[in-house]
Amino acid sequence: MSKQYKFEAKEVNAYYGDFHAIKGINLAVEEKGVTAFIGPSGCGKSTFLRLFNRMNDYIEGFRLEGKILLDNKDIYRKKVQVDELRKKVGMVFQKPNPFPKSIFENVVYGLRIQGINKKKVLEEAVESSLKQAALWDEVKDKLHKSALALSGGQQQRLCIARALAIEPTVLLMDEPASALDPISSAKIEELIYELKEQYTIVIVTHNMQQAGRVSDYTAFFLSGELVEYSKTKTLFTSPHDKRTQNYITGRFG
Numbered sequence: 001m002s003k004q005y006k007f008e009a010k011e012v013n014a015y016y017g018d019f020h021a022i023k024g025i026n027l028a029v030e031e032k033g034v035t036a037f038i039g040p041s042g043c044g045k046s047t048f049l050r051l052f053n054r055m056n057d058y059i060e061g062f063r064l065e066g067k068i069l070l071d072n073k074d075i076y077r078k079k080v081q082v083d084e085l086r087k088k089v090g091m092v093f094q095k096p097n098p099f100p101k102s103i104f105e106n107v108v109y110g111l112r113i114q115g116i117n118k119k120k121v122l123e124e125a126v127e128s129s130l131k132q133a134a135l136w137d138e139v140k141d142k143l144h145k146s147a148l149a150l151s152g153g154q155q156q157r158l159c160i161a162r163a164l165a166i167e168p169t170v171l172l173m174d175e176p177a178s179a180l181d182p183i184s185s186a187k188i189e190e191l192i193y194e195l196k197e198q199y200t201i202v203i204v205t206h207n208m209q210q211a212g213r214v215s216d217y218t219a220f221f222l223s224g225e226l227v228e229y230s231k232t233k234t235l236f237t238s239p240h241d242k243r244t245q246n247y248i249t250g251r252f253g
């Protein structure tokens, strides 16, 4: 039997209207651990990432060809319920986007939508998600204060806690640390390192050092194509493709 991956993209092409943004990509993401997508601005990293939880579905004129499998099942087949998919595949964005609510209500937001309102269940979820997101100690005495009063780095960890509360198996992260100061950014990296034991993490990053530090596998994209995909160490120390080498040595991008 062939190996089962967490995600598999098969012959994937994606279009915004006439614009061909993703070109014939095949890529398999290992279960658990971190896979990083790198490449110059506009190469299609975010578009490709967003395919994994059908985030591009909302964009007018967007069209997909090929298949994206999660646990061996096509997530674009007709009977898939997108909200169910997103329970399994959480997402964290570049800019922290807490809701204008308390820290507590931010974390339990997804659970309340699922109709879970039991106080004890919610309290447990808040504590365990905030602990996993390495934020608990900083906020445990002000859970009912506004999330908007937190620092940017704390807000981003809160958004990670909010994503974890619905118990996904995958976390998609689109440049999760790029809007943060270096210390907050380092905290997010440490957190990713902790979480990868338990979750499959796919991260888009502009920062090659960051990709080198946090990821197990790295995919290099250029103009909508996947140029090279391998173990992070291999990609950064002995890339096969000249274009990868040029990019990682700073010759373009």
Ligand SMILES: Nc1ncnc2c1ncn2[C@@H]1O[C@H](COP(=O)(O)OP(=O)(O)OP(=O)(O)O)[C@@H](O)[C@H]1O
Pocket (backbone or CB within 6 Å): 016, 019, 021, 039, 040, 041, 042, 043, 044, 045, 046, 047, 048, 059, 206
């Ligand atoms: N909603 C959209 N409508 C039309 N074109 C889009 C849309 N979103 C992205 N594109 C185009 O698709 C291409 C890939 O964009 P994408 O955001 O995926 O790249 P990226 O590698 O993530 O870039 P960056 O690192 O700058 O975020 C770009 O040429 C972009 O202009």
